[in-house]
Amino acid sequence: GAVVSQHPSRVICKSGTSVKIECRSLDFQATTMFWYRQFPKQSLMLMATSNEGSKATYEQGVEKDKFLINHASLTLSTLTVTSAHPEDSSFYICSASFGAGSSTDTQYFGPGTRLTVL
């Protein structure tokens, strides 16, 4: 149980284009979804937190107009990288939790999406 999927697993795009990444909780309803970015050989850095039906909360230094997050349902969140540039190339990972925000809530991670911007 508690499976999170991401689509696509890999995407290559040209500089200046927009890319949408989907994150789905397959067997549970996710009250909160998180988006992380991981550069090669580095740790995961939280980009934003989103709750279903409300605006995402972005971490400091993350441009909300560049990384658009939509959490339209309890099982789907999307991250759109707008006007992508080579420096946006990274591994994007989502996670989902179904708790009420307590200390024992577990985040279940998706398999990640490798974005390469040419």
Add this chain to the structure above:
Amino acid sequence: GQQLNQSPQSMFIQEGEDVSMNCTSSSIFNTWLWYKQEPGEGPVLLIALYKAGELTSNGRLTAQFGITRKDSFLNISASIPSDVGIYFCAGRRGQTGANNLFFGTGTRLTVIP
């Protein structure tokens, strides 16, 4: 953001050896988690610790939540080749509405058959 430092950064060990890695922070966390990540995959939760001083095992893995709430360690006994991967600690303050995880710098484990 919060910086969680893991040591060692990388380890090369022989199959069958025990492994120990730790994670330290300058801030207090109320929850410590240990994840394993394999290449091209998302992290998978190994052990969750919710109470200072707690010692928890999951098969060959044992982790402890430091009494100061600023550190945690993970031990792997009798390593096997499939233990290869990057191990991340993560801390969470755990107050309601603050479910954010802060990840450590990672320990890359290589097991030599």
